Amino acid sequence: MRTYLIDNDKNEYIVDLTKTITHSAEMVEFEFRTIKDQKELNKETIFVRKLADQYFASTDGVRWNKLARQDSPGIMLNVDRVFKLYRGYKPSSLGGGDEGGLFTQMPGKVVKINCKVGDKVTKGQTLLILEAMKMENEIKVGTNGVVKAIHVKAGDTLDNGILMIEVEANSK
Amino acid sequence: MSKITSGNKRILIINRGEIAARIAKACRELGHTAVGVWTDNEVQAKHLEVCDEWVRLPGSTNAETYLNIPNILSVCKKYNIDGVHPGYGFLSENTEFSQVLVDNGIVWIGPHPEAVRVMGDKAVSKEFAKKVGMPVVPGSIGAVKTIEEAIRIGSEIKYPILLKAVAGGGGRGMRTCFNEQDVRDNFEAVGREAASAFKNGDLLVEKFIVNPHHIEVQILADRKGNVFHFFERECSIQRRHQKIVEEAPSPFIGDDEELRQRVCMSAVKLAKAINYDSAGTVELIMGENKEFYFLEMNTRIQVEHPITEEITGIDLIVCMIQSAFGDDLGIPSQEWIKRTGHAIECRICAEDPITMLPAPGTVTGCETNFPQGTRFDNCLYKGLHVTPDFDPMVGKLVVKGILREVAIRKMRAALDGLLLEGLKTNIPLHKVIMRNEVFIAGKYSTNFIATEKPQEQVKTDMNFTSIYKQIAGIEARRMGL
Numbered sequence: 157m158r159t160y161l162i163d164n165d166k167n168e169y170i171v172d173l174t175k176t177i178t179h180s181a182e183m184v185e186f187e188f189r190t191i192k193d194q195k196e197l198n199k200e201t202i203f204v205r206k207l208a209d210q211y212f213a214s215t216d217g218v219r220w221n222k223l224a225r226q227d228s229p230g231i232m233l234n235v236d237r238v239f240k241l242y243r244g245y246k247p248s249s250l251g252g253g254d255e256g257g258l259f260t261q262m263p264g265k266v267v268k269i270n271c272k273v274g275d276k277v278t279k280g281q282t283l284l285i286l287e288a289m290k291m292e293n294e295i296k297v298g299t300n301g302v303v304k305a306i307h308v309k310a311g312d313t314l315d316n317g318i319l320m321i322e323v324e325a326n327s328k
Numbered sequence: 329m330s331k332i333t334s335g336n337k338r339i340l341i342i343n344r345g346e347i348a349a350r351i352a353k354a355c356r357e358l359g360h361t362a363v364g365v366w367t368d369n370e371v372q373a374k375h376l377e378v379c380d381e382w383v384r385l386p387g388s389t390n391a392e393t394y395l396n397i398p399n400i401l402s403v404c405k406k407y408n409i410d411g412v413h414p415g416y417g418f419l420s421e422n423t424e425f426s427q428v429l430v431d432n433g434i435v436w437i438g439p440h441p442e443a444v445r446v447m448g449d450k451a452v453s454k455e456f457a458k459k460v461g462m463p464v465v466p467g468s469i470g471a472v473k474t475i476e477e478a479i480r481i482g483s484e485i486k487y488p489i490l491l492k493a494v495a496g497g498g499g500r501g502m503r504t505c506f507n508e509q510d511v512r513d514n515f516e517a518v519g520r521e522a523a524s525a526f527k528n529g530d531l532l533v534e535k536f537i538v539n540p541h542h543i544e545v546q547i548l549a550d551r552k553g554n555v556f557h558f559f560e561r562e563c564s565i566q567r568r569h570q571k572i573v574e575e576a577p578s579p580f581i582g583d584d585e586e587l588r589q590r591v592c593m594s595a596v597k598l599a600k601a602i603n604y605d606s607a608g609t610v611e612l613i614m615g616e617n618k619e620f621y622f623l624e625m626n627t628r629i630q631v632e633h634p635i636t637e638e639i640t641g642i643d644l645i646v647c648m649i650q651s652a653f654g655d656d657l658g659i660p661s662q663e664w665i666k667r668t669g670h671a672i673e674c675r676i677c678a679e680d681p682i683t684m685l686p687a688p689g690t691v692t693g694c695e696t697n698f699p700q701g702t703r704f705d706n707c708l709y710k711g712l713h714v715t716p717d718f719d720p721m722v723g724k725l726v727v728k729g730i731l732r733e734v735a736i737r738k739m740r741a742a743l744d745g746l747l748l749e750g751l752k753t754n755i756p757l758h759k760v761i762m763r764n765e766v767f768i769a770g771k772y773s774t775n776f777i778a779t780e781k782p783q784e785q786v787k788t789d790m791n792f793t794s795i796y797k798q799i800a801g802i803e804a805r806r807m808g809l
Contacts, residue, residue, distance in 0.1 A: 159799055169790070171799055176807075184809055188796040198792040204804040210695075211804060213797035223801040224693030224747040225710060231692060232798060233749060235756050235788045236682045238689070243802075262688055263716045267520065285517065288716045289686035290500060291568070292521045316688075 161232060161239035168192065169239070174199075182206050185217075258295055258321040264288030266312045271321070275303045283321050286314075299325040335360040337653065338408055339437070341379065342400055343415030346705045346723060347629070348375035351413045354645040356380070363407055367393040369717050374707040383407060390717070394418045395527070397425050404434050411435035411652055417719065420628040421448040421495075437652040439549075439606040439627045446602055447625040450494050450532050457622040460601040462594055465613060465621045467534025475515045479508050481533045488536035491515060493522030493529075500525045502569045504536055537621075539773040541580045541614040542566065544626075545595035546636045548644060548659075549604045550651045556659055557592040558636045558644070559667050564774045565761065567684045572754065573761060574632040575672045576639050579732060579770025580614065587618060596662075598625065607633070607648040616773075631675070631724065634703060638671035638728040670732040672739050674758045676706070676723040676746070678714040681757040682783045686720040688713075692750030693798075699741040702727050714751060722753070732770065736762055749798065756786045 161169040175187035182205055189199040203214040204223075212220040232239045267285040271277060282294040283303070304322040308314065335358045341351045342365060352362035352375065364379030368388060376382050383403055385393040392399075395418060404412065412429055414420035420438065427441040438444065447453045451470040458464050466485045471494050472478045482489045482505065491514060493501030501522035503514045515531070523529030546558040562578035563571040581588050595610035609630050611623040633644050642665070647657050659665065680687045691712040696704060706723030714722060727742050729735030740762045743755055760782040766772050767780075777783070 157803070161795070171795065173799070173803060176803075178807075182809070184804055184807065186796070186800045186803060188792075188799065190790075190792055190795075197790075200793060200796055202793075202796045202800040204800045204809065206804070206809050211801050211809075213800055215793060221797070222695055222697045222745075222747060223797060224695040224749045226693035226749055226798065226802060227805070228802060229692035229750050229798075231689070231750050232795060233752060234790055234795065235786060236680050236752060237788065238687075238752060262686055287521075287524065289688070289718070289720050290525055291686065292517055293685065 157244055160242040160245075162242070163237050163239050169197075179203075257319050258283060258297065258323070260286065260314045260316055260318045260320060262288045263316050264293070264314060266308050266310050266314065266320070267292060268310055269306060269308070269321075271303050271306070273303050273306060277301060277303060277323060283323075284308075286320075295320070297321075297323050299323060301325040335649075335653070337361070337410040337435075338363060339649070340383075340400075340404060340407065340409040340412045341365070341375075341415065342394065342412055343418055343420075344370065344373060344375055344394070344718065345707045345721075346375070347415040347631075349378050349707055350705055351415060351645055352378040352380075354643065354649060355413075358646060358649060360411075360649070363409065365394075365403070369393075369715065372709075372712070374709055374712070381407070390418070391527075397422075397428060400425070401428055401432060404429070404432070409434060411437050411649070413437040413649065414628065416628050416631055421626070423448055435652050437606070437649055439602075439604055439608060443602045443604055443606075443608075444627045447608075447627045448495065450492070450496070450624055453624055454622065456602065457598060457625075460598055462598055462622040463620065465534050465537065465623070468532050470532075471530035472533050473530075475512055478511050478515055478531070478533050482508065482511060485533075485535045488538075490534050490536045491518045492532050492534070493518065493526055494532055495526035495528040495530070496522060500570075501531075537613055537615055539616050539775055540564075541578070542571070542611070542623075542774055543578050543581070543591065543614050543620065544609045544611040544630075545592050546633065546644070547595055547599045547604060547608045547610060548642075548647055548651070548657070549599060549606060549608075550657050551605045551654045552656075553603070554657070554659070555596050555599045555604055556662055556665060557596050558640050558642065558665060560588065560591055561632055561635055563632060564772055565767075565776050566774050567777045571632065572675050572677070573672065573758070573767075574635055574675075575670065575732075575735070576635040577667065577670065582770070584618075591620060594620075598622070606651055607644050631721070632673050634705060634724060634726045635671035635673045635728075638703070638726060639667040639669055640665060641668075669728050669730045670735045671726060671728040672735045674725045674739060674743065674762075675721050675754075676725055676748075676758075677754050678720040678722050678751055679754050680752050681754050681786050682788070684754065684757070684777075684783060686716065687752035688716050688720075689751040690714070691748060693747065694749070695747040697745035697747065699727070699738050699745065702738070702742045702745075704742075704746070708748070712751075722751075725758075733768075736768060757783055760785045 159171040170191040177185040211223040264286040284295040301323045355362035363381045366373035387393045419425040423445040426436040519529040549555040561576040563574040565573035609626040614620040703726040727738040
């Protein structure tokens with residue numbers, strides 16, 4: 157089966173299961189490959205063995221690591237990157253925003269907005285304060301430009317991935 | 329140690345997560361009934377599984393639930409509660425709450441309200457410490473109400489200065505200012521953060537000590553006037569003024585037993601002066617020259633108490649409960665308390681390992697494969713939603729070794745054996761810290777994260793093998809293996 161891994165920056169990795177060999181009732185061998193931008197990046201064989209009601213994985217059938225029990229997770233992690241996981245199909249559209257758009261990186265509540273539409277802003281300037289996990293987080297703009305639109309107001313409770321402020325980047 | 333007592337009290341645990349579970353376990357060990365609480369924000373509150381009775385707190389914000397004193401009092405009455413354990417955070421250092429309980433004949437499992445009142449207020453506690461002969465960091469006397477006053481004190485004691493919440497703790501409501509402009513930029517925000525987190529927006533100003541060590545002494549006292557220390561912890565590895573790695577004993581004090589003795593006994597002296605009668609922690613800041621100043625006293629159990637339990641073998645939560653009900657702790661003398669080995673704790677937080685910002689999410693898989701003797705205080709399970717409503721800490725990984733290097737080795741193995749999927753955590757960061765040369769040498773200050781930048785050494789390359797293994801696990805399950 158084909159698995160699509162897509163992160164917030166819309167990087168897309170395709171993981172194909174290319175071969176399955178059942179060795180016994182306890183052990184199976186898989187071959188996977190990863191494709192990105194139509195290029196094969198990597199190919200590996202993985203063995204999975206069930207032992208004492210636990211799953212263990214190995215690359216060589218000799219050295220084994222325990223696996224965390226997961227049913228069919230919708231997300232997968234690579235250190236600091238969270239991938240959305242789509243098994244067997246690829247979502248048609250994922251949406252997105254302008255280059256200078258400030259999105260929430262975590263759910264939170266708007267405490268204060270430090271800019272208004274039309275303001276000239278400089279890279280690194282704090283445009284908004286978002287309270288999340290009991291901390292005040294300064295949301296800074298990543299470019300020099302002009303505030304084009306503000307979509308939220310103080311007191312709003314926001315989900316992850318919400319466009320809060322749009323900034324039109326200066327051409328130079 | 330403690331006498332084998334059999335309790336029959338009903339104890340309300342007005343907290344959640346790992347600490348609620350930890351307290352419930354101690355209650356049950358002592359034969360008490362553990363009454364746990366939950367809210368609609370956390371219907372799957374895992375700490376309940378170790379509680380005997382479950383009570384729902386109505387409301388959707390912490391102010392309506394965990395901080396709602398009138399409602400908690402009515403819960404106490406309705407459920408015939410004998411004692412309340414507040415854990416840490418929430419109302420654990422709220423004087424009004426402990427006083428209300430005492431006035432209603434309910435045992436507060438913590439120190440007497442007067443100790444909470446004096447020590448819970450950073451300004452008052454500093455004055456008190458000064459009076460009993462403990463050195464304090466120069467700064468404002470009492471709360472600073474205006475930006476101008478903060479600036480005046482700043483120029484008087486010389487920058488850098490620290491703006492911090494009078495009622496604060498856990499690093500919230502705190503900001504370093506290097507000049508007048510910083511004070512102007514941050515004063516309001518810190519006040520707001522303080523008001524939202526602690527219901528008190530008052531701020532203090534104090535001198536910021538360069539390359540400091542955060543050292544704290546664990547205190548345990550009974551209601552008969554016995555005050556003991558359980559040695560020190562070093563908690564210098566912090567980000568945003570919040571601890572992430574703690575160890576006991578302090579590698580900075582090292583084998584300087586004379587200094588250790590002085591530090592610990594000064595904490596005992598302070599606790600005795602306030603007639604302290606529970607578990608508490610005296611926090612100190614120690615400069616490069618090993619001079620130390622009183623920072624604050626936390627009149628509650630602390631997050632990092634397990635490392636002290638590991639090196640002394642004493643169950644602090646059990647002792648705290650026994651002490652509150654006037655029981656004998658069974659500790660004959662200070663000399664009787666011995667320490668062996670070295671313990672390390674890593675706080676496992678739901679946050680990005682590189683930016684170290686909270687990253688709420690869902691745990692899709694959770695399994696452990698630990699070295700012998702690992703302690704993992706947590707409330708994790710497959711399916712847990714970490715929400716922005718609560719602190720991002722999801723567990724505490726604690727190991728003990730006979731030597732510090734053994735503890736570090738064990739912690740590396742324990743981190744490798746902690747399998748958490750679906751949720752961004754700081755586990756990769758801890759793995760880097762446990763291999764950092766400055767950390768291994770035990771020569772770090774609270775600037776460790778800023779100067780060593782372990783977050784920049786976290787490898788973020790695509791780990792194809794790890795991804796394949798996870799998908800292989802899913803496939804294997806699907807095949808019915």
